[in-house]
Structures are given as structure tokens and as C-alpha cells.
Amino acid sequence: MRILLLFAALAANAHSEQLFVGDQVLRVTASEEEQITLLRGLGEQAELQVDFWRHPTRPGHPADLRVPFHSLQAVKIFLESNRISYSVMIEDVQELLDEEKKTMMKSRRMERSTSTFDFASYHTLDEIYNWMDTLVDDHPNLVSKIQIGQSYENRPLYVLKFSTGGLKRPAIWLDTGIHSREWITQATGIWTANKIATEYGRDPSVTAILDSMDIFFEIVTNPDGFAFTHSSNRMWRKTRSINAGSFCVGVDPNRNWDAGFGGSGSSSNPCSETYHGPYAHSEREVKAIVDFIRGHGNVKSVISIHSYSQMLMFPYGYKTAPAPDHQELNELAKKAVSDLAAVYGTKYTYGSIVDTIYKADGTTIDWAYDNGVKYSFTFELRDTGRYGFLLPSTQIIPTATETWPALLDIMAYVLEHPY
Amino acid sequence: AAMELPPGLSAASRAAALAAGYICYRRGGPGRGLALRALRRACAEDIDGVGRKYHLELELEDVLDKDSTVNCTAEVLYHLGNKNIAPDVQFTLERELKNADEADNVFYNRIKSLEKELVAENIPDNHGNVSPEMEPIHLLAWVASGYVIWQNSTENTKFQLAQIKHVKQVKRSDEYLEFDYKILLHEMLTQEIIPWQMTVLWHPQHGVEVTRDSRQTKEAPE
Numbered sequence: 219m220r221i222l223l224l225f226a227a228l229a230a231n232a233h234s235e236q237l238f239v240g241d242q243v244l245r246v247t248a249s250e251e252e253q254i255t256l257l258r259g260l261g262e263q264a265e266l267q268v269d270f271w272r273h274p275t276r277p278g279h280p281a282d283l284r285v286p287f288h289s290l291q292a293v294k295i296f297l298e299s300n301r302i303s304y305s306v307m308i309e310d311v312q313e314l315l316d317e318e319k320k321t322m323m324k325s326r327r328m329e330r331s332t333s334t335f336d337f338a339s340y341h342t343l344d345e346i347y348n349w350m351d352t353l354v355d356d357h358p359n360l361v362s363k364i365q366i367g368q369s370y371e372n373r374p375l376y377v378l379k380f381s382t383g384g385l386k387r388p389a390i391w392l393d394t395g396i397h398s399r400e401w402i403t404q405a406t407g408i409w410t411a412n413k414i415a416t417e418y419g420r421d422p423s424v425t426a427i428l429d430s431m432d433i434f435f436e437i438v439t440n441p442d443g444f445a446f447t448h449s450s451n452r453m454w455r456k457t458r459s460i461n462a463g464s465f466c467v468g469v470d471p472n473r474n475w476d477a478g479f480g481g482s483g484s485s486s487n488p489c490s491e492t493y494h495g496p497y498a499h500s501e502r503e504v505k506a507i508v509d510f511i512r513g514h515g516n517v518k519s520v521i522s523i524h525s526y527s528q529m530l531m532f533p534y535g536y537k538t539a540p541a542p543d544h545q546e547l548n549e550l551a552k553k554a555v556s557d558l559a560a561v562y563g564t565k566y567t568y569g570s571i572v573d574t575i576y577k578a579d580g581t582t583i584d585w586a587y588d589n590g591v592k593y594s595f596t597f598e599l600r601d602t603g604r605y606g607f608l609l610p611s612t613q614i615i616p617t618a619t620e621t622w623p624a625l626l627d628i629m630a631y632v633l634e635h636p637y
Numbered sequence: 638a639a640m641e642l643p644p645g646l647s648a649a650s651r652a653a654a655l656a657a658g659y660i661c662y663r664r665g666g667p668g669r670g671l672a673l674r675a676l677r678r679a680c681a682e683d684i685d686g687v688g689r690k691y692h693l694e695l696e697l698e699d700v701l702d703k704d705s706t707v708n709c710t711a712e713v714l715y716h717l718g719n720k721n722i723a724p725d726v727q728f729t730l731e732r733e734l735k736n737a738d739e740a741d742n743v744f745y746n747r748i749k750s751l752e753k754e755l756v757a758e759n760i761p762d763n764h765g766n767v768s769p770e771m772e773p774i775h776l777l778a779w780v781a782s783g784y785v786i787w788q789n790s791t792e793n794t795k796f797q798l799a800q801i802k803h804v805k806q807v808k809r810s811d812e813y814l815e816f817d818y819k820i821l822l823h824e825m826l827t828q829e830i831i832p833w834q835m836t837v838l839w840h841p842q843h844g845v846e847v848t849r850d851s852r853q854t855k856e857a858p859e
Contacts, residue, residue, distance in 0.1 A: 275752065340764050452763045453799065453821065453830045470828075491828035527825075565675055567650070575647055576826050603654070603797035604672050604700065604779075606823055610765030 238315060240287030243271065243308035246297065247280045253302050257281060260296060268293060284311060337409045337618075339611045340401050343373075343445050346408065346438055350376060357415045360428070366436075367506030370459040373441040375506050378411055380433040382418075388636065389432040390519045390629055391511060391591075396471050396503075396582065397455045398443025400525040402599050402609045402617055407437035407523065409618035410625065423626055427633050431518070434510075440471055440503055453607065457501050461488035469495035472524075473580040474504045477588050478536025481579035494580050511586070519593035519632045520586035521625065526606050527575065527598035528566045530555050530624065533587040535571030535578035543592055544570065550631055551595065554624035561620035564600065571596070593632045597621065639680040639692060649679035651795045651825075652691035655787060656711035658796070659726040660697065662783030666845055667773035668740025670700035670780055677708075688717040689792065699735065700776065707731055715792045723788045741841040744773040748814055754806040755816075761800065774804055777845065778818050781837040784847040785822070795825035802832070813840045819853070831855075 248254045257274040260266065266289040274281035285293045297304050308314055335349050354361050360380055367375045381387070394407030414433060417424040427433070438444050442458035456468030466489035473484035476498035480486070484494035499505045511517050532547040534540075541547065551568040559565055571578055575598070583594035600609055600617045609617070642649045657673035665671055678694040691713045699705040711728040748755060760775050761767045767775050782798040790796060799821040807815040815838050822831045832853035838846040 447763075455828060485827075491830070569643075569646075573643075573646060602673065603823075605761060605765050606797050606799050608761045608763065608765040608800060610761070610767075613765070 238284075238286075238311035240290075241311040242285055242287075242290060242306055243311060244283045244285055244293070244297075244304045245280050245307045246274070246283055246302060246304040248274055248277050248302055250277050253277070253300065256296075256300055256302065260293065265289075266293060282307065335408075335412075337405075337412070338615050340405055340614070341408070342448055343438060343441055346404065347374075347376065349408065350378060350437070353378065353411060353415060357418075360418055361411075361415055366510045367502055369440070369442045370457055370502055371442045371445075373445070375436070375441070375503060376438070377510070378435045378437065380414055380418075380428060380435070382428050384432075386514065386516050387430065387432045388516050388518045388632075389434055389514060390427075390521070390632060391434050391436075391507075391517050391586075392521050392523070392625075393436040393439045393507070393582070394523045395437060395444060396439040396522060397524060398440045398447045399453050399455050399607045400599075401447070401607065402525045402614065403523045404438055404444065405611075405614045406599060406618040406621060407435065409615065410622065411435050411437060413618075413622060423630050427629050431629075431633060433629075434514075434517075436507070439507075442503075443468070455491050456493065457503055459495075459501060461493075462496070464488040466493075469493050469501050471501050471504050472522075472582055473578065474498065474501045475508075475580045475582055475585035477581065477584035478534075478579040481536055481577075483536055483577035483579035492578075498580065507582075508585070511589070511591070517586075517591055518637070519628065520583055520591050520595075521628060522582045522594075522596045523599065524596060525599040526601055526603065526609070528564065528600060528602050529574050529598040530558075530566050530568040531571045531574050531583075531596050531598070533570065533584045533594055535575075535581045536584050538572050538577075540570065541587060547593070547595070550593075550628060554627040557627055558620050558624040561623065562616055564620055592637060593628065593635075595628060597624075639682040642679040642681055646679070648681070648792065649691065649693070650676060651790075651792065652679070652713045652715075653693055653695055653711075654795050654797070655724060655790045656691075656693055656695060656713050656726055656728060657697060658783035658786040660709065660711065660728050660730075660783075661780055662787065662845065663728075664730075664734060665776070665780035665783070666737060666741055666839065666841070667744045667777040667780075668701075668737035669734065670776045671697045671707075671734075672700050674698040674706055684714075686717065688715050690714040700779070701740075702735075705735060707734065720791055724790060726787065738841065740773070745814065745841050748806065751806075754808055756803075756805050757801075758803050759800065760804070774816070775801065777816065777837060777839060778804070778820060778835075780845050781818070781835055781847050782820060782822065784845075785833060785835055785850050788850075789852075793826060797823050797825070799823040799830060807836075813838050813843070815839075 254274045261268055267286050269284040271282040350363055354363050362379045364377050364379055365374050366377050394403040418428050443454050446454045456470050458468055470492045473492050473494040479498040480494055485492045499508050530551045555566040555568045583596050586594040653676040661671040675696040680692040682690045693711045695709050697707050708731040709728055714725040716722045760771050778801050779798055786796040801820050803819040805817045807817055809815050818835050820833050822833050835850040836848045838848050
């Protein structure tokens with residue numbers, strides 16, 4: 219493993235045209251303190267250019283030396299005459315580098331097909347946007363990609379449309395990644411989008427849903443924030459819009475909706491993680507969805523996916539009074555959570571936002587609900603705090619797998635309860 | 638009079654998280670950590686002139702062995718008024734925890750035999766990975782953060798350890814191990830990420846102790 223890490227460092231060098239043809243890596247084991255001193259001395263002889271991958275520490279512990287081709291003979295004679303035992307670990311460093319480069323390029327090429335996309339790791343924005351195109355290519359009669367707007371930093375806001383035809387069929391809206399640091403959500407979004415595409419025609423439930431309804435899925439709802447989590451601050455939550463009169467950047471996109479906007483369940487301080495913004499829908503990322511859903515006019519469900527806490531919630535967050543459909547939404551949440559738990563035993567709590575988590579004003583689903591979208595839900599995926607936002611990538615597929623039946627429960631229910 | 642609360646209720650879950658953090662601090666170490674698996678029952682009781690007391694039935698899990706769980710009862714008293722007093726926590730574990738001596742001793746000896754003081758950053762890394770060598774360092778921070786969380790919690794906060802940004806071992810002449818951690822805490826209600834410094838002392842027979850801790854100012858606003 220360490221070899222691979224060191225190779226990465228070497229490979230970086232290789233890009234500046236340094237080659238390692240004929241260089242060898244020797245594993246040297248000193249048997250006494252004097253030999254350690256000799257080895258250290260070897261490293262100090264500048265013209266030999268011996269590069270220690272693992273330094274000599276004490277007798278009996280191996281040291282690894284990369285020896286350039288031109289110094290090989292001298293070094294080996296030195297070791298042998300001082301009776302320092304060694305073995306050749308790598309016969310030709312350049313050969314190994316060339317191999318590794320080939321493998322890396324091959325794996326990059328392989329990822330271009332959705333059947334080899336690595337769903338079990340976290341990806342960059344470019345990788346996700348590229349994958350979207352391959353999903354569309356692989357399912358041309360079902361999936362298309364539309365652009366609903368641009369982010370603050372002018373990145374495209376892409377939505378995957380799943381449709382088997384019709385004109386403005388009743389639709390379900392799904393979004394992940396509105397809070398950029400919640401990496402498990404974008405990752406779950408990718409897996410789920412792929413699942414929907416592959417299960418159409420195979421799973422009766424998915425087929426029934428897509429035969430009558432459309433699904434719109436925005437996987438990277440906050441691309442500026444997401445890019446920032448990769449480049450600068452893994453814990454970034456908000457958008458990246460500049461706030462007039464403040465050094466602090468960004469608005470909480472889940473406090474920026476026109477539903478209880480500006481209340482105590484959000485902050486008026488631009489430096490705060492729950493800053494609601496100067497006015498409702500000030501954020502391009504939010505406005506794009508508002509315009510889309512309003513323009514569509516036939517969206518029957520909005521499911522907005524977050525992490526972490528393991529909760530399934532419905533309106534309201536901005537007031538304590540129960541939503542008119544509280545009973546029905548509560549029952550549906552209960553079923554969904556039970557089916558989720560059946561997969562791996564993961565326990566979710568459920569209820570209205572205000573009861574289950576905290577008062578939150580200006581949220582996505584409160585706006586959707588107040589604008590006629592009855593079946594509005596928000597998920598908080600794994601975990602409950604052990605890793606929090608830094609959920610290990612080994613949990614991506616289990617998380618997506620267990621969430622799937624819960625999503626299906628909601629979507630099937632929406633299909634069976636037209637309004 | 639105590640009032641039963643639905644376990645999904647946010648106030649109950651905050652008290653449960655606090656209790657779990659405290660219990661983990663008192664019982665945990667680099668070889669053993671505890672986390673809250675489930676809140677089974679919760680009651681809240683207002684005590685005139687004193688504060689609000691939560692009676693909780695919790696299920697905790699062994700972080701290193703998810704199949705190993707232990708039930709416990711806990712009481713959390715949030716004091717009225719003065720927000721600078723940490724809540725009182727009392728707890729009873731249903732059974733004794735698995736012995737962690739072996740893991741503790743392996744870690745202890747490994748660190749004691751290092752030539753240079755241990756230094757590490759970003760645990761877990763951005764992808765949630767923790768290398769096996771760093772797992773006890775991660776666990777030690779998890780346990781110690783239970784203390785910081787307990788000392789700084791109110792009824793309206795829910796803290797979790799988000800990440801270790803930096804850890805540096807401090808060489809000592811006695812048999813204790815000392816680590817200087819810079820951690821990030823995540824507060825759930827405000828969603829803030831708060832940098833915090835903590836100095837942690839540990840010895841296999843003497844448990845975990847946080848000897849110094851302080852909230853740090855956030856780096857230059859971005």
C-alpha cells in the first residue's frame with residue numbers, strides 16, 4: 219500500500235519529464251548500529267542520488283532505497299563489502315510506473331460506461347456530470363437531461379428527466395445535494411437514478427409509476443457548494459453567493475424558500491450556516507426549481523434528500539400547527555421508515571420537521587406543500603453522528619439500497635392517490 | 638410530575654445524545670467507544686427553581702462491534718438560568734462492558750515505542766476513511782469530545798464530533814499519553830462547524846481526561 223502512495227509521488231514527478239529507467243528499489247536490512255550509520259552516510263553522498271523511501275531506523279528493521287541506474291553498481295558494491303544484506307524489491311521503477319499509468323487510464327476509460335461506474339465511491343462534479351450523459355446514452359428512450367438554470371458561479375443546473383411519454387404527466391420531483399457537504403446524498407442520488415433507469419420494465423412498481431408519471435431528479439442541486447467542498451472546505455453547506463456588505467459568503471438554500479421566510483428558524487446573519495438570504499428565492503439555485511415546478515404545474519410530490527440524522531420528515535418546519543394532511547403523511551412516513559429498516563436494521567425517526575428536528579423556516583418542502591404539492595417529504599440519510607458528513611464510502615451502496623424501498627413506497631403511494 | 642415524550646421528539650433526542658456522549662467519556666478509550674443506537678423511552682420533568690430533568694432509557698452500541706449493545710438508564714438535568722453550568726448526568730449500565738485491555742495495551746505500547754511524536758491530520762479524511770493505525774486516535778477523540786460536548790451543552794444544542802483536523806502527540810516523562818487535538822464539532826440546530834482545541838491525557842488504567850479545552854475562532858471567513 220505504501221508503495222502505491224510513493225508511486226503517486228513519483229508519478230507527479232514523472233509529469234515533469236523525470237524518468238526512472240533502470241532504477242531499482244533495494245530493501246536493505248542493517249544488522250547492527252554501525253551499519254545504520256553507514257547507510258545514513260550513503261544517503262548523504264549527493265552524487266549517488268539515493269532516495270530513501272523508508273529510512274534506516276534501527277537494526278533488524280528494513281530500509282527501502284531507490285537507487286538511480288547510474289549509481290546501482292557503486293551502491294551494491296558498498297553494501298556487499300560492508301556485509302549489509304539487501305534484496306531487489308523493484309527491478310525497474312520506470313516499468314512499474316508505465317504499468318500503473320496504463321491501469322489508471324484504463325480505469326478512467328471504463329468509467330465512461332454506466333455499467334462500470336464506481337457507485338461505491340464519492341465523485342467530483344465533472345465525474346457526476348459526465349456520468350449523467352452516459353446514463354442518458356444508455357437509456358435514450360427513458361432518460362433525458364434538461365438544464366433548469368445556472369448557479370451563482372454560472373455552473374449549469376442539470377435535472378434528469380425520466381419519462382415514457384405523454385405531455386406534462388403528473389410528476390415527482392427528487393433532489394439531492396442541496397447542502398453540498400452532505401456527500402452521501404449526491405452519491406445516493408446517482409445510485410438511485412441508475413436504479414430507476416434499470417428497473418423500468420423489470421420492477422412492477424417502477425414500471426407502473428413511469429408508465430403514468432414522470433420523475434425529475436436533480437442530483438447536484440448546489441454545484442458551486444459541491445465544487446467548493448472538493449477544492450477548499452469539505453464542510454461547506456451553503457451556496458457560494460457573495461453577500462453585500464459582508465465578508466461571509468453563501469446563503470442556506472434550505473432557508474431561502476418562500477414559506478415562513480425570515481423567521482426564527484433561520485438566521486439573518488450572512489456568516490451563519492442557516493442564513494436565509496436577502497429575500498426569498500434570492501438564490502439562483504432555488505429560483506430555478508421554483509420556476510420549474512411552477513412552470514410545470516403538475517408536480518404531485520417533492521422529495522428533498524439531506525444528511526445526516528436518519529429521519530423522514532414532512533411539513534411543517536416553520537410552524538408547530540400540524541399540516542392539514544399530517545395524519546396521512548405521518549402514516550406514509552411510518553410505512554416508508556419500516557420498509558427502510560427491514561433492509562439492514564437502520565432505524566429512522568419520523569414526523570413533522572418542527573417536531574422531529576427543529577424549527578426551520580424557508581425550507582424546500584414547506585414551500586412545495588404550501589404551493590399545492592401534497593406529498594412533500596425530506597429525508598435525512600445516514601448516519602446519526604458517528605461519521606456525520608464524512609460517511610465512509612463503503613456505506614454509499616448500503617445507504618442507497620435501504621433508502622430505495624422507502625422512496626418507492628412514497629412514489630407508489632403518489633401514483634395510487636392522484637389529486 | 639414526569640411527562641412521557643415521543644422518542645422522535647427533538648428535545649428528547651438531544652438529551653439522549655448528551656447522555657451518550659457523557660457515558661462514552663466516562664467509559665471509553667482508544668480501544669472502546671460507545672454510541673447511541675436508540676432512544677427507547679423518554680420522560681421530562683420540570684423541577685421548580687432547578688431546571689428540567691430528562692429520564693431516559695437508551696440502547697448504546699460498541700462502536701468497534703456493532704452487534705454488541707448495552708441498555709442503560711440515564712438522567713440528564715439541565716440547570717435553569719445559568720447556561721455556564723454543565724448539565725448533571727447520572728447513568729446506570731445494565732451490564733458491564735466488554736474488556737478493552739488488550740486493544741488499549743497494544744495502542745499504548747505502540748505509541749510509547751514511536752521514535753517521533755505522532756502527528757496526523759484529517760481523520761476521517763474527506764471520503765470518511767480512517768486507516769486502521771488511526772482508529773484508536775479517532776476513538777480517543779470521540780471519547781474525549783464527549784467531555785467537551787457535555788460541558789458545553791444546553792437543552793437547545795446537539796453536538797457531534799465532525800472531524801479531527803490535526804492531532805499531535807505531546808511527549809511526557811511520566812507514563813501517561815498526551816495528545817493535542819484540533820477538532821471540528823458540528824452543532825445540529827445552528828448547523829455550525831465549530832473548531833475546538835482539546836488536550837487529552839490517557840493511560841490504560843486511568844481512563845481518559847481532558848485537561849484543557851477551548852473554542853477556537855473560525856479561520857478567515859470565506
